[in-house]
Amino acid sequence: MAARSSLTYNIKRHSDLIIAGLIIGIVLLIIIPLPPGALDFFLTLSMALGLVILLITMFTTEPLQFSIFPSLLLVTTLYRLALNISSTRLILGQGAAGKVIEAFGQFVVGGNYVVGAVVFIIITVIQFVVITNGSGRVAEVAARFTLDAMPGKQMSIDADLNSGLITEDEARARRERLQKEADFFGAMDGASKFVRGDAIAGIVIIIVNVLGGFVIGVVQMGMPMTEALQRFTILTIGDGLVAQIPALLISTAAGILVTRATSDGTFGKDISRQFLNFPKVLLLAGTIIGAIGLIPAMPNILFLSMAAALLYTSRMLSRERQKEAMQAARQAAEQQARQQRREPENVFTYFQVDPLEIEIGYNLISLTDESQGGDLLQRLAAVRRQCAAELGILVRPIRIRDNMQLGYNSYVIKIRGVQVAGGELMPGHHLAMDPLGQDLKFNGIPTTEPTFNLPAWWVSGEDREFVELNGFTVVDCSTVLVTHLTEIIKQHAHELLGRQEVKELIDVVKEKNPAVVEELLPDLLSLGEVQKVLQNLLKEKVPVRDLVTILEAIADGARLNKDPDYLTDCVRQALARTICQRYSDEKGKLSVITLHPRLEQNLQDAIQQTQFGAYPVLEPQMARRLLDKLNTVVEDVTLRGANPVVLCSPRVRLPFRRLIERYLPNLAVLSLNEIPANVEVEAIGTVSID
Incomplete structure (x- = not known):
């Protein structure tokens, strides 16, 4: 028996050589x-x-x-x-x-x-x-x-x-x-x-x-x-x-x-099941064969025997079908009785909400149909890969639904079932935007670009080449929708990062860096506390891709203080090079807006600790003057072509950011501890309320 098994193993192992030898x-x-x-x-x-x-x-x-x-x-x-x-x-x-x-x-x-x-x-x-x-x-x-x-x-x-x-x-x-x-x-x-x-x-x-x-x-x-x-x-x-x-x-x-x-099933089972599935056909065939067998010139016994076999088979199949129908009815009645004894309805499915979904009108369905040239589905997969590469977050598959209650050309973007953005597209047209501010006359439908609310025009395929040659930026409908979706994901990344997503990301880190994960979880912090720190980073557009550095910084800081704000500052200091690189120019120079020392002192004196973190409590008039002055300085810096960044002391940074995030959500606020020594800093504006 062992020799036979060895022979079979050798044949399977060298089957490619054996087949090649047989063909030769x-x-x-x-x-x-x-x-x-x-x-x-x-x-x-x-x-x-x-x-x-x-x-x-x-x-x-x-x-x-x-x-x-x-x-x-x-x-x-x-x-x-x-x-x-x-x-x-x-x-x-x-x-x-x-x-x-x-x-x-x-x-x-x-x-x-x-x-x-x-x-x-x-x-x-x-x-x-x-x-x-x-x-x-x-x-x-x-x-x-x-x-x-x-x-x-x-x-x-x-x-x-x-x-x-x-x-x-x-x-x-x-x-x-x-x-x-x-x-x-x-x-x-x-x-x-x-x-x-x-x-x-x-x-x-x-x-x-x-x-x-x-x-x-x-x-x-x-x-x-x-x-x-x-x-x-x-x-x-x-x-x-x-x-x-x-x-x-x-x-x-x-x-x-x-x-x-x-x-x-197999060929034989298919024939037996499908050929014998029509007893009435066998009944009709048996009757016809029997009628032919009654003709004197025919071999009567042979034809009548064949007719009797067909009629008998038809009768047996009819009885079998009746038994199956009665059994199916009995099973259906039993199932209905069991359902009546249960609760009227399972409502748990209504509590499931998609993290991210897009609803589109009737005319936009063609964007998802590859046979009509639609490439939206492939681009959504690319968006998920882009978010993983740039932000380091795991975006769940994005569901697309057609909603007949929307306008034919409308779409809405929902996060956890709540609409956060929307817009209109025109299939068959391209969106043209003028970055140079020209006064060019052409056949186009005026509209507003949905992502950044810029003036734009829908142009047909005949006018596309003309507007492109005149310096316009021209994109198709799928690009408009995907760009809008990408910005929405970046703005609401902290909402999409749940505990399950954090656990899956940490599991990936644990495969190659188990030491940092085992030191941090669950002895020092819980999974929810780590999630809070990551959400704080994403709120300020800080990528969390380098999870090893982030978790090591959290582990070091958690031995002194487990406050999420303190741990967030520790992580930001560890990611100083990454943060500054996002706002530096081509030469590596960081242009910043500073706060007047007296203003910083006023902000520091007004900080109060709440259950939701540290916030500066200012008089309404003072807060209004501060925001107006800051807005003026930001606009001036933007007109110079620089990327506005506010630089302040570490103690004031987070409370000041919370003060202005509702009015200037895209304005970055950095602390002195987040600037590496090799980065050149240039102050191009100062905010003062005196």
Whole structure:
């Protein structure tokens, strides 16, 4: 038993070498003469191989389970042609070709070469005209339809992926399966030509063997003409039948394989289930056959027996259908009774809210249809990758819904079921924006760019090139929507970062840096406290991609103070180089707006600790003057082409940021501790309320 297992293991291990050797052996059959005994073995193997292939196709449930069939069809065709050459060499050289060919020539056709020739022609016509042509046509149509349907199927896979119904691995597996299916039917379309060529080659070999054998028998062997014609014709026809029967089996297998649609069972189960699914048809057929059996000239017993069998089968199937219907009704009643005993309705599904979703109007559905040129689904996947690369956050699959209550060209963006933004698009048009402020006349529909509320125009395809040549920025509808969505994600990144997302990000860090995670969680801080620090960073547009540095800074600070604000400042100091790089110019210089020392002192004196953190409590008039002055300085710095950044002391930074975030949400506030020593700082403005 152990030796047998070892042999099986070695065969499986070296199967590629064994198959390669067998194919080389097929080529050698064409060159090396075979003795009659060896030819008998190889002919028997050919018939067994054809029978095995036919049975495999009958027990498969879908074509891809036998995806090697096109290549196997080529190999078996080459194998039969090699055997034809070997048998021709024996027939013409020795006047004999082994017991298998002789048996087919004598027993199958009764020793009558005329009958044998007719049988061979019939088999060849059935294979060449009926089966091969039909299966080739089916394979051609299937390949064409599969290729035409690929874009729609790809879009369906992408839609399921973006809606969260399947994972990325499942989507990748479906795409690979779809590609394999297209490749299989395309290969079957070409492989059917091998069977057709094999049939033509068989006819040519028969003619050559008969004529050549007749000449050799009469001239070289001295046989009488009648004896030579009969002997070589019977051997040749026997050879042709031995070759054509496996070819007929394999071509039939090809036809079965390409004509089968995806099913739940094997070929035999499908036939038995679907053929016997209509008892009324059997009843009608039995009645007609019985009526024909009553005609005196007909074989009455045979027809009446067949009619009785059909009627009996119809009766049994009808009873079986009635039993199944009664059982289904009983099961439905029991299920309904069980449901009535349960609660009226499961309402837990209503508590599930998508983190991020887009609702679109009717005219915008084309943006998601790849067959109409829509690429929105692919761009949403790119948005998720961009957020992971820039912000370091995990954005869940973005769901897209069509909402008939919206305007035809409208869309809205929702976070956890609440609308946060929206806009309108015009499919078939492009959005043109003028960064230079030109007064250019062209045919366009005035509108407002939804992301930054800039003046813009919708232009048609004819005017696109004209406005581009005049310095306008022109984008398509999908780009407008994706840009708006990206900015919304950046503004609300802290809302999208839940505890589950934080846990998954930390699990990724733990794979390569387990020490920092094990030190921090759960001994020093809880998962929610780490989430609070990360949310504080994202509120101020600080990326959390470098989680190792962030977690190490949190772990160091948590030994002294576990306050989220304090830990946030610790992390910001650790990410000083990353923060300054975001606001520095090309030369690495940081242009800042400073606060007057007296103003900083007033802010520091007004700081009060609350349960929500430290806030400066200023008089309303003073707070208004501060915001107006700050807004004036920011506008002045922006007009100079610089990126406005406020620089203040570490103690004032976070309270001052909380004071202004409602009015100037995009204004960055840095502390002196967040400036690396090698960064050049230039003060280009000062805020003072005196």
